[in-house]
Amino acid sequence: MRTHRWTDEFLDGLRQRGDLLADKTVKNLFQQGQVETANGLLKQLIRNDQLVPDTLPPGLREYLRRTEQLPSWADPDLVREGEALFGRYGPQAVVSLFCGALPASYAAAMGVQVIHLTARLATDPFRRIVETAQMLVDVLAPDGLAPGGSGIRTAQKVRLMHAAVRHLLLESGQWNPEWGHPINQEDLAGTLVDFSYAVIVGLEKLGCTLSAREQNAYLHCWRVVGHVMGLEPAAIPEDMEDFAALAEVIQRRHFRASPEGQDLTRALIQMAEHVTPGDLFDGIAASLMRHILGEEIADMLKVPPADWTRHLIGPMALLSKASDELGDRSPAVAKLAEVFGRKLVEGMVWMSRGAGRPPFRIPSALRESWNVQGR
Template sequence: MHDTRWTDEFLEGFRHKGDPLADETVKNLFRQGQVENANALMKQLIRNDQLVPDTLPTPLREYLVRTERLPSWADPELIRRGEALFGRYGPQAVVSLFCGALPASYAAAKGVQVIHLTSRLATNPFRRIMETAQMLVDVLAPGGLEPGGTGIRSAQKVRLMHAAVRHLILQSGEWNPEWGHPINQEDLAGTLADFSYAVVVGMEKLGCTLSTGEQDAYFHCWRVVGHVMGLDPAVLPTDMEDCAALAQAIQRRHFRASPEGQELTRALIQMAEHVTPGDLFDGLAASLMRHILGEEIAEMLKVPPADWTRHLLGPLALLGKASDELGDRSRAVAKLAELFGRKLVEGMVWMNRGAERPPFRIPHTLRESWNVEGR
């Protein structure tokens, strides 16, 4: 059985292990004097979404070459099927990320500490959330996981940024060793489970119909990304069932109420309300969080109470669809999640990420498939 291998003893060993290849790359940058401080390094990494090897310092160019190859077990057909699923249900996947996977990651009381420190030391919560959503699109857009694709480049960049964050936090003097190593292998495996298993669970709760084959294809895409991002093969789940067992083990080991997790959850809800137009959707992110996460985890995170009557009578009534849907809340939630997802994506497209950062990018084919307007 898959769940027998995710023991406390096994996972605890990986709480104290980082990513030697990426960590050494960052150390070389500082050792050679090519980056004066951690903030300068972070700016260098995020200035362009497309990293161009011949414009980067030698350690970065070497890192890109060493980490760009897909694993031998990568299946192009499964990747294509995973992309097709995202093409069909992309807005719902974004809602599942915002209202399920991300807040679930904030419930891990030890792992959330690095996210909280990073939001204070290197970036702001809105920007970090946008970059997380951008990675979701980059990986699953058509061709994203082909050689040189946006998904490969995005994974390489995030992996290197993780190493920079580890360096920054360990130098800050604010890290408690009881939390484990910053962005350790167990937490990386948990993040992979969030992007794959947790997003699929959330999509199903939002009314998406996914076959077992489609779920496996979606997971395969993220397993490939996990390889590119430096997960130790021993903590890289083998299939969706194995990933579910990993997610359950991490929840058992780490889900606790924490001020940091609650603060980041508030920021996530605020961003969702900020980027969606007007006040029609205010409070909806919190309601959907409770719907996806369940009451126990939602209470850990102090998610505001749900107000389904308001939300089902508001946006759906505006569309003229409420009359025959209110008697079946599951159907109404499905329609509402699709609408909210499209408005959330549109809002991120129009939102300014900052002078030194490219705008939120969605390929034209996905915009057409999702009926999303934008730049």
């Protein structure tokens, strides 16, 4: 592997910086209104399908205008290939995210403090998971990263929400400066690794076969999203090798056992079991976490020991690889990871019905590709 650029000195610097543009936008909002107004904005960002620029203050309209542009290096062909890969492996990608990438992020003992202090996952795990899954779908749906696409709008919303959380935490007196700046550039880069590189690693452990070109296309989509979400250019990894190097350094620097990470992991497992119907998949989320994360990280997070479902994991990976090699994606070659992922997605669709719950939206093209039932 080439000598990586992710030195401790460089990452220590990233750890002290937030997002100047979004932070300035939110600061102005607080200065011009009341805290209740800001809280209302957060709810609008989380719950509404769209931000309506004509109804927003001038500062927010300017923020949207400045952050909707894709970087000059964005490649439309690679973006379309990344979308196509998600169309093919979407349910497995959801499993990889929820049973690999997300719990791995909870092992970062300093970065996890933001989630713990905001209490969103511990107190309302369903809403948090739906929002995370919605971002994945919005970004990688067909034309999600096209001008005005759902992925761009979602990234803009999340970026502004991050700035509001930074502001509120710094004003709260609860933030420990030893953790770095809240939602800092290093933690944002780590989140980018979670949504991109870590999902690819998880897909491979689930038996999905990705070519180097497909891996690069998937990473490219998320590199574009990282730009829209305010990552500094130098903090965005360049390719698979660069992502792997950053992932390795972040694990060395930050992965530690913490009560906060363990609490969030437990809430994630409980939510997955609650959403999937019946008793068929009980225990499989924990078994998949141990399979994807490995025993060391799973133990850090106090993931329950793998039960009888661990005996399904090996055949699941073999079936997935075999079906790809045979070119057969019919229901007769049912792959357990795909089935679990589809049931997880369907559960989020059905559970999002009802007053006060965020709807989980899946474009019709992806519904058909994944054979997902529901509204």
